[in-house]
Amino acid sequence: MYGMVNKAMHKMVVDFHGEETWVRIRERAGCEIEDFVRMDAYPDAVTYGLVGAAVEELNADPAALLRAFGVYWISYAQESGYRDFFQACDSYISFVQQLDAMHARLQLAFRELRAPQFACTVLSPTSVRVVYRSQRHGLAPFVIGLFEGLGPVFSVKAAVEKTGEHISEETGVEIHYLVQLEPA
Numbered sequence: 001m002y003g004m005v006n007k008a009m010h011k012m013v014v015d016f017h018g019e020e021t022w023v024r025i026r027e028r029a030g031c032e033i034e035d036f037v038r039m040d041a042y043p044d045a046v047t048y049g050l051v052g053a054a055v056e057e058l059n060a061d062p063a064a065l066l067r068a069f070g071v072y073w074i075s076y077a078q079e080s081g082y083r084d085f086f087q088a089c090d091s092y093i094s095f096v097q098q099l100d101a102m103h104a105r106l107q108l109a110f111r112e113l114r115a116p117q118f119a120c121t122v123l124s125p126t127s128v129r130v131v132y133r134s135q136r137h138g139l140a141p142f143v144i145g146l147f148e149g150l151g152p153v154f155s156v157k158a159a160v161e162k163t164g165e166h167i168s169e170e171t172g173v174e175i176h177y178l179v180q181l182e183p184a
């Protein structure tokens, strides 16, 4: 994944646990890269290795860590020059409906991006069904955190529930979520 993702992981660990903990995670993962380059693409194994090492070093639940990272990513992206992307929509649901278009725009800069796909069905003004599709495995809890983290951007609280999944080695993952909104 792009260095931006690994940089965000680095910053989240430093914010909550300090730089020394990050160095131990990096060493445990056998990762010799001290500073990731935001716009360079790294093998997914680097990111997965760091997440696995963080789980061990922090004695964390893998799903809880990925979910927290999803929440963190939303703030991190806004602080990293992408605030306009979030301000382009005036509601949570309209933002979620254009996630594929947003990643398509990002692809112009991140040429090697392997973007996820999101299909939305709006059920009511406060609830939406989302189907997430990816070639990558294991990121379902990250997506929960992302949808939760988007709530405060649009002054709502988002309750996110995984409602189903279909996982295939050949075609990748398809995960279904129900997102319900209430005033923050």
Ligand code: HEM
Binding pocket: 001, 002, 004, 005, 041, 077, 082, 085, 086, 099, 103, 106, 110, 112, 113, 114, 115, 116, 133, 134, 135, 136, 139, 142, 143, 146, 147, 150
């Ligand atoms: C403007 C803000 C954002 C930027 C700059 C951004 C950029 C990226 C980048 C660079 C990756 C790594 C993929 C790769 O290297 O191939 C990624 C992955 C991902 N992004 Fe975004 N993203 C943003 C917002 C979002 C939002 C709001 C969501 C969903 C609510 C989202 C969902 C995901 C997911 C699930 C992945 C993991 C890849 C996968 O599932 O295969 N992103 N994004």
